[in-house]
Amino acid sequence: MQFPLSSSKPGIPGAIKKRAPLAWVGQSFLIILAIIVVAILGTNLVKDPSLFAQYFISGLQLGFVYAMIALGYTMVYGIVKLINFAHGDVFMVGAFVSYYCVARFQLHMWPLNVFPSMSVGLATILGSVSVILISMLVCVVLAVTIEKVAYKPLRDAPRIAALITAIGVSFFLEYFGALSFVYTPRFIPYERPFPVTAWYIQDGIHKVVAGVSPPAGAITFSNIFLIIVVASIIVQIVLQYLVRRTKMGIAMRATSFDKAAARLMGINVDNVISFTFAIGAAFAGLGGVLYAIAYSSIWAQLGILPGLKAFIAAVLGGIGSIPGALVGALIMGQAEAMTMGFISTPMRDAVAFTILILVLLVRPTGIFGEPEQEKA
Amino acid sequence: MRKLRIFSVLILAVMILAACAPAGGSDAGDDASSASAGEIKVGVLVPLSGQVSTFGVSTRDGILLAVNQWNEKGGVNGMKIVPIIEDGQCTPDPAVNAANKVIDQDGVHYILGEVCSKAVIPVSEIASAKGVLMITPTGTADVITVNPDGTAKPYVYRACFNDSFQGAVGAAFAFDNLGAKKAFLMTDQANDYVKGLSETFKATWLEKGGEIVGEASYTSKDTDFSAIIAQIKDANPDVVYLPDYYNIVNLVMKQAKEAGLNIPFVGGDGWDSSDLDLAAADGGYFTNHYSPDIQSPEVTKFLADYGAAYKDDTGNPKVPDALAALGYDGANMLFTAIQTAGVDDVDKVAEALDNIELVGVSGTITIDEFHNPIKDLTILAVKDGKINFETVVKP
Numbered sequence: 001m002q003f004p005l006s007s008s009k010p011g012i013p014g015a016i017k018k019r020a021p022l023a024w025v026g027q028s029f030l031i032i033l034a035i036i037v038v039a040i041l042g043t044n045l046v047k048d049p050s051l052f053a054q055y056f057i058s059g060l061q062l063g064f065v066y067a068m069i070a071l072g073y074t075m076v077y078g079i080v081k082l083i084n085f086a087h088g089d090v091f092m093v094g095a096f097v098s099y100y101c102v103a104r105f106q107l108h109m110w111p112l113n114v115f116p117s118m119s120v121g122l123a124t125i126l127g128s129v130s131v132i133l134i135s136m137l138v139c140v141v142l143a144v145t146i147e148k149v150a151y152k153p154l155r156d157a158p159r160i161a162a163l164i165t166a167i168g169v170s171f172f173l174e175y176f177g178a179l180s181f182v183y184t185p186r187f188i189p190y191e192r193p194f195p196v197t198a199w200y201i202q203d204g205i206h207k208v209v210a211g212v213s214p215p216a217g218a219i220t221f222s223n224i225f226l227i228i229v230v231a232s233i234i235v236q237i238v239l240q241y242l243v244r245r246t247k248m249g250i251a252m253r254a255t256s257f258d259k260a261a262a263r264l265m266g267i268n269v270d271n272v273i274s275f276t277f278a279i280g281a282a283f284a285g286l287g288g289v290l291y292a293i294a295y296s297s298i299w300a301q302l303g304i305l306p307g308l309k310a311f312i313a314a315v316l317g318g319i320g321s322i323p324g325a326l327v328g329a330l331i332m333g334q335a336e337a338m339t340m341g342f343i344s345t346p347m348r349d350a351v352a353f354t355i356l357i358l359v360l361l362v363r364p365t366g367i368f369g370e371p372e373q374e375k376a
Numbered sequence: 377m378r379k380l381r382i383f384s385v386l387i388l389a390v391m392i393l394a395a396c397a398p399a400g401g402s403d404a405g406d407d408a409s410s411a412s413a414g415e416i417k418v419g420v421l422v423p424l425s426g427q428v429s430t431f432g433v434s435t436r437d438g439i440l441l442a443v444n445q446w447n448e449k450g451g452v453n454g455m456k457i458v459p460i461i462e463d464g465q466c467t468p469d470p471a472v473n474a475a476n477k478v479i480d481q482d483g484v485h486y487i488l489g490e491v492c493s494k495a496v497i498p499v500s501e502i503a504s505a506k507g508v509l510m511i512t513p514t515g516t517a518d519v520i521t522v523n524p525d526g527t528a529k530p531y532v533y534r535a536c537f538n539d540s541f542q543g544a545v546g547a548a549f550a551f552d553n554l555g556a557k558k559a560f561l562m563t564d565q566a567n568d569y570v571k572g573l574s575e576t577f578k579a580t581w582l583e584k585g586g587e588i589v590g591e592a593s594y595t596s597k598d599t600d601f602s603a604i605i606a607q608i609k610d611a612n613p614d615v616v617y618l619p620d621y622y623n624i625v626n627l628v629m630k631q632a633k634e635a636g637l638n639i640p641f642v643g644g645d646g647w648d649s650s651d652l653d654l655a656a657a658d659g660g661y662f663t664n665h666y667s668p669d670i671q672s673p674e675v676t677k678f679l680a681d682y683g684a685a686y687k688d689d690t691g692n693p694k695v696p697d698a699l700a701a702l703g704y705d706g707a708n709m710l711f712t713a714i715q716t717a718g719v720d721d722v723d724k725v726a727e728a729l730d731n732i733e734l735v736g737v738s739g740t741i742t743i744d745e746f747h748n749p750i751k752d753l754t755i756l757a758v759k760d761g762k763i764n765f766e767t768v769v770k771p
Contacts, residue, residue, distance in 0.1 A: 042589040051610050058602040128718065187427045187623050189653060222637050225474035295599035297627055299427075305597075340603035346565065372613050 026174045030362060044342055050217045055341040056334065061225045061294060064232035065332020067313050068287035069310035070317070071220050071239065071326035072280025078256040078320040079276045081159060085166040086146060088307015089173035090281045094288030096177065097135040099190055107131055108193035128193040139285030140278045146149040147277045152270070170307075178300035187299040190292045198222040224294045231290060234284050236326055242279070243322065252276060256320070305349065309336070318369025327367060331355075416451070417458045418443075418710070418722060419478030419508075419509055421489030421499065422703075423466035427596065427623045429628060430649040431491045431699050435513055436461060438696060438703025439488055441685055442711065452714045461659055464499070466492035479508055485722050486510075486714075491699065492621075493517035493539075493569035500532040509722045509729075511535055513706030514665075514699055516542060516645065517568045521747040531587055531722060533729055533747040535706035536738070537666055537771070539569065543576025545753050545769050546663050547618065550642050551584045553767070554661070556614035560639075562604065562628070566703045573619035573644050589613045594624075601628050605635050609623045619644035622652045630656035648698045648756075657758040661766060663699040665739040667754045669765040677706060677736040698738065705736035 045052045054091035069091055076084045101107040108127035111118050118126075149167050154162045178184070198208040214220060223343040254262040255272045263269050291306065293297050309332055317328025332352060339351040359366065420439055422432035431473055443457050451457055460482050464471035471490045478484045479502070487503055487510040490496045490625055495691040496515035503510035512520060513535045523531050540720045550556045559581055563574040578588060590611040592604040605628075608616060616644040618625060618641050625647050632641075640659050682700060683693025696704075710725075713732055717724035739751040 048610065051606055054606040055518075058600070058606075060636060062600070162537070184425075186425055186429045188622075189626055189651065196634055198636060200636060206500060210632075212636065213609070213635045213638040218610070219694075222634055293628070296630060297599045297623070337603060341606065345592065345603060 025244050027362070030358070040342060041338060043275065050219050051341070053219045055337045056339075057219065057221050057225060059337030060330070060335035061228050061333070062104050062336055063330040064228050065291050065294070066306065066310045066332055067232050067285045067292075067326045067329035068235055069306060070314040070329045071235070071322065072277075072284050073311050073314040074274050074317070074319055074322060074325040075252075075280050077274055078315070080151070080162075082154065082162045082166060083308070083311065083319075084151075084277075084280075085163075085210030085311075086169040087143075087280065087284055088303035088305075088310070089170050089177075090143050090146075091284040091288040091291070091307060092177065092298070092300065093173065094135040094139045094141055094304030095190070095292035096139045097300060097342075098193070098289040098292060099132055099188060099298055101131045102193045103191045107134065124194045132286060133195050133291075135289050136282045136285040139281040139288070142188055143277045143281030143284075144274050147274055152273075162365060170304075174301050175305070184300070186251060190296045190298050192293050192296065194293075196222050196224050196293070224290065228290050228294065229321075231286060235286065239279070239283075239322060248272070248275060309352050311361075312352055316355060316359050316366055318366030321366070321368040324366055324368035325341050361366070388590075397594040405467070413664055414455055415458045415712065416455045416486070417460055417482055417484045418707075419484040419487040419489070420459045420460070420461045420463040421474050421478070421487060422491050422514065423473060423495075424461075424463040426465040426467060428466050428492065428621045428649070428677075430512070430622070430648075430651045430697075431466065432463070434649075434697050434699035435489070435491050435595065435703035437682070437686055437694075438705075439513070439707045441682060441700075441705050443706035444685070445681070448710050453720075453721070455523055459471035459488075459491075463681075464490040464495050466490065466495050468498045470497035471729070472498050472502065473504050479503075479506055483719060484508065487726075488513060488703070488710060490515065491584060493520060494567055496520050496733045498566060501527060504529045506533060507722055508711075509533075510726055511706045511710050511729075513683045513702040514645070515569075517676055519572075520566065528746045529682055531726055533703050533743065534708075535709055535736075535741065535749060536645075537751050537753060538748050539572040539644075541771065542753065543573040543619070544580040545755075546585070546619070547577045547580035547584065548580050548643055549661065549663070549755055549767075549769070550580065550615045550640075551586055551618070554615060554640060554642075555588070556640070557610075558587045558589045558613040558615075559748045560589055560608050560611055560613035560616045562616060562618045562620070563591065563593050564624070566595060567620070569646065570617045570620050574617065576621070577617050581743045596624065597622075598624075599627055601631050602635070604628075605632050606635060608632070608639070609635070609637060613639060615639065616641045619645070619646065621646040622649040625660075626651070626653040627652070627657055629660065645698055647758075650697065652758075652763075654758055654763070658760065659738070660758045662758075663757055664756050665751070665764075666701045667698075668695050670754065670768075671688055674735060674737050695711050701737040703732070705738050705741065708736060709734055709741060717731065 057083045069087060073084060076082060108131050111123035128250040146169055150165050151162055154165060198220050199205050200208055200214035200218040200220040202215050208214055208220060243252060251267045251272045252265055256268055259269055310329060313328035313332040314325050315325025316331060335351055335355060336348045339348045379568060417731060420436060421437045422430055424432045431701065439595055439651055440459060443459050448455055460478050462478055464474045464761060484704045485508055487508055489512060490499050491514045493515045496512045496666060497517065497520055500520050509531045511533045515534055516536055518540050519540035521529055521534060524747055529742060560573050563580060564570040575680050581588065590607055590609055616639055625643060628643060630653060643660060643662040645664045648664050677700065682696040686694040688694045709732060713725045713728040716728040741749045741751060744750055749771050753769045755769065757764045757766040
């Protein structure tokens, strides 16, 4: 029997759908809000399409980064029903590890040191990829450690205990990282492993030359934007393949459906859970490096806001649903970019959290989420 | 019987705690008074961590250089200067805590600091209320030394010019020297320093007949300025006024360069830092308190002393930035005033400060009726990876 989550009177199973008396107030407010948003976006699109397109591009960039983080939230929730608030800080650790690899150890230059005759382009690619892989590896180790130390002992405890622990781990990572002998309490300008170049679209695609402004109405995008989009799409494809076509994927889906039954079928539930955390952390680490390259400033509390926005994205898309994480993240990215452009930059966080409130009010299970099934 | 036992234990605990407190209080009092017999304790509040840590390191180094020079000559009125350094992080809450700590626990009568206007303002309220003389070497916001009713705050002074002067000079420079007619303003609404400069710039700009083609606000935690940069490109100004700290300037100008924006940026003394990204800030100008390129005997001696005392990571003598120069001047102002007053009395020292005339590294300093110095302003240009001296503007 499915219990609909709409506004029927609580506590009466299978009741006739009776609306609460003043539901029309809330619903008309939401409809008016939706009309206003569409109107603002529509008029701006018509008035200045290239500006709108520019915001759209930065929205895509943000959205795809949030997608990488949101995957971790949604998968972990799907499996252990835990919102891993420390996920945003794993993202931060990824950014910092890559910073140290580049700035302290110059690891992005190793192909040139080992093979001096290699072409610079190939060496840069190889070096950057190795830096990213190292960051992803460290994030994986960190996440699996967190899971084993902090979350596993609480697997049978009430869910609030695990939630509080997750928040505790998050604070621990942030402020431990802010100690001088660990990372630093300062804001660090990030050193990129590869240079960022930009192109603009106006009668064809041209490269942006330093010191020359592109013509008015031209839309600019950078190579980091392309890398983020491509990397995020690859991550989605890899994850879809993993979840649908591999044995581990079946094990993950089984465990998320019913842990005890999966154990009875011979699935090593502990390994599956650790693997889920590991995959989520790897993608968060990748997102961290790309975010740091794009926005070139890192600090120990870097992961708080993107982590929260990715969490909102996961809720918006339906927490527990992997395509939902992508869709939710893209919507969040666009919302943030449009807010920065058409309202004002400081309002973007307010809009992000307003979206969370609206989702929880209107459709708590999210876009792709299903209402909780009663297990017969 | 059990209730009586619990009750008596509680009474005993309360008595022990009560006995501790006054003893602790009088101990601290004794410490303060015994220390000032042969020493003068000065609280030094600077940001050693946070977004603008180079400000704090420079200011502290400038202050300590002055302290050591005075102590080598026998101290002030024969009393050794003891600096008590606290990290204010250029943020109101930690700065207030640090100020309260040095005043209540360490018993200082003088504070040098804080560095950023938004942290100086609450500390100045505390200093005024508790009767502690405060000189901020670098806080430029007008409201630091002036009450809302227009009177000067007692015991609060600064060693630098204020933002109404700085913003006006910035606007005049952009209008007259750069020939700009259309300006775009970027403001961090939560930062009093940026807001003050932005407002004075705008007022002067409009007075001169310039046009403001756009205004954008952001927060100090932002790292993504793509929307604002897109708006700037759309509005097509002749100049962008970005009077914020170097960490924001680095991000904004780097992203602007990557988007192909080729418009000169003008800013304020917050740009002055060894962490300023010179490649990103290329083509920018900023108003500042001093330049190491100025040929004056004070600057030359200061460069030599500072370079001898502080070396950078490669072992070369460090070149002091404006914050170090202001820290040095602010400390010298304080010690000269204490020397003139002759006694460790805050009111007499404040009087001596009101009448001071000090030839410092950042110019000749005299104090007006609002406790602000009347000083020259230096304009610097960032070009080809270096900071060059552009011009000097007299008040």
